[in-house]
Amino acid sequence: xxxxxxxxxxxxxxxxxxxxxxxxxxxxxxxxxxxxxxxxxxxxxxxxxxxxxxxxxxxxxxxxxxxxxxxxxxxxxxxxxxxxxxxxxxxxxxxxxxxxxxxxxxxxxxxxxxxxxxxxxxxxxxxxxx
Amino acid sequence: xxxxxxxxxxxxxxxxxxxxxxxxxxxxxxxxxxxxxxxxxxxxxxxxxxxxxxxxxxxxxxxxxxxxxxxxxxxxxxxxxxxxxxxxxxxxxxxxxxxxxxxxxxxxxxxxxxxxxxxxxxxxxxxxxxxxxxxxxxxxxxxxxxxxxxxxxxxxxxxxxxxxxxxxxxxxxxxxxxxxxxxxxxxxxxxxxxxxxxxxxxxxxxxxxxxxxxxxxxxxxxxxxxxxxxxxxxxxxxxxxxxxxxxxxxxxxxxxxxxxxxxxxxxxxxxxxxxxxxxxxxxxxxxxxxxxxxxxxxxxxxxxxxxxxxxxxxxxxxxxxxxxxxxxxxxxxxxxxxxxxxxxxxxxxxxxxxxxxxxxxxxxxxxx
Numbered sequence: 001x002x003x004x005x006x007x008x009x010x011x012x013x014x015x016x017x018x019x020x021x022x023x024x025x026x027x028x029x030x031x032x033x034x035x036x037x038x039x040x041x042x043x044x045x046x047x048x049x050x051x052x053x054x055x056x057x058x059x060x061x062x063x064x065x066x067x068x069x070x071x072x073x074x075x076x077x078x079x080x081x082x083x084x085x086x087x088x089x090x091x092x093x094x095x096x097x098x099x100x101x102x103x104x105x106x107x108x109x110x111x112x113x114x115x116x117x118x119x120x121x122x123x124x125x126x127x128x129x130x
Numbered sequence: 131x132x133x134x135x136x137x138x139x140x141x142x143x144x145x146x147x148x149x150x151x152x153x154x155x156x157x158x159x160x161x162x163x164x165x166x167x168x169x170x171x172x173x174x175x176x177x178x179x180x181x182x183x184x185x186x187x188x189x190x191x192x193x194x195x196x197x198x199x200x201x202x203x204x205x206x207x208x209x210x211x212x213x214x215x216x217x218x219x220x221x222x223x224x225x226x227x228x229x230x231x232x233x234x235x236x237x238x239x240x241x242x243x244x245x246x247x248x249x250x251x252x253x254x255x256x257x258x259x260x261x262x263x264x265x266x267x268x269x270x271x272x273x274x275x276x277x278x279x280x281x282x283x284x285x286x287x288x289x290x291x292x293x294x295x296x297x298x299x300x301x302x303x304x305x306x307x308x309x310x311x312x313x314x315x316x317x318x319x320x321x322x323x324x325x326x327x328x329x330x331x332x333x334x335x336x337x338x339x340x341x342x343x344x345x346x347x348x349x350x351x352x353x354x355x356x357x358x359x360x361x362x363x364x365x366x367x368x369x370x371x372x373x374x375x376x377x378x379x380x381x382x383x384x385x386x387x388x389x390x391x392x393x394x395x396x397x398x399x400x401x402x403x404x405x406x407x408x409x410x411x412x413x414x415x416x417x418x419x420x421x422x423x424x425x426x427x428x429x430x431x432x433x434x435x436x437x438x439x440x441x442x443x444x445x446x447x448x449x450x451x452x453x454x455x456x457x458x459x460x461x462x463x464x465x466x467x468x469x470x471x472x473x474x475x476x477x478x479x480x481x482x483x484x485x486x487x488x489x490x491x492x493x494x495x496x497x498x
Contacts, residue, residue, distance in 0.1 A: 038358065039164040041450040042426050062428045064163050064362060064450050
């Protein structure tokens, strides 16, 4: 069973969201997702300052197996990207909820967060997909 | 779920991640494909390849049958245990499968017989094809050997580690082997062959012994490896994958397999010969090239190759190369190219280096 921390929110496309306060959230991919992807070898991230709406492509994760798009789970502007992933993409595998984070977004519409899944909801979804 | 090999329980015990592979439930990795890849390049790893099919070809006409069935010529096998890589072609010169055939006896003795190892995904098609072509011959028998498991042990320390778990008499037998040669020992068969570009052994083991053998190898420090790393290793070694780099519609001349066609003696007729000769006279239209992407990103099969601004073919196998730290690919193209060309990666034209389709040998980069 993959790790699904209870203090995070989730979307069905396997991204997690951590509320950092002041309207900023951190986004990454879940343990379940990194396990499905296999060894991550490149991560392509957007530029700081770029604006995104829910569902927009915000980057690509290339694993040995496949290339997978990462989608914006919420609308907003990129305020930080994890530059460490450029040299150490394997952090996505080894620490998906920690050092393997992708981006931080300043939300443009905080009401969107009400649609996110909690840990139980996401666990059910993973169960249904397996 | 799919068919299981005799090592299925071992794969589960060792945390192998099992996936469907041509109808078989096989480990894709045991945690990290990349770690397993490095283990094979630097030390020793082992693969369960029992899903491949072993067929023994016996009878007085066994040799003549195989000389007709295969594009390579088994008459070249002049020593007991020697192996030959060949395409098995159809009448239009396409590749029905690629396989390895071993001469199991001394050459030309009475009772001479051969052992053929074919791919798993093509098993039924191959067996039907092989059986259909026995009709022309009076005395040839095909016997499938599903009771034999196959373990491939590969890497610079593969031989030493494998020998550490075998009896002295078997060690002596293995030490007498040259590359691409095998030897039988009381129902086991040891061959210095493999699919990774490293030294190593492929061992056919009666299935009742294979779990203990696998465990002993693991205890001796041979890493269990999944079919994921087998694929990155074989692509670094520039070896073809059936169904990706060639198939029934692709000529061996267009799949970098020209060296496996025995044109001489000219009077030997084999399935597909006429079509291949016509293609050779007309000049091959397509060829395989190797591609190296030194920038970030991963080349994938079916991406388009652009030469001088024109679409000239596509990638047949592409992956990230753990040894080189960048992406590599094999592509089939219809135009001459040297130096560089472009690949359409997700809508962007990215420059890639063109090399011979062989990337790593014995752990080292082989192109400049």
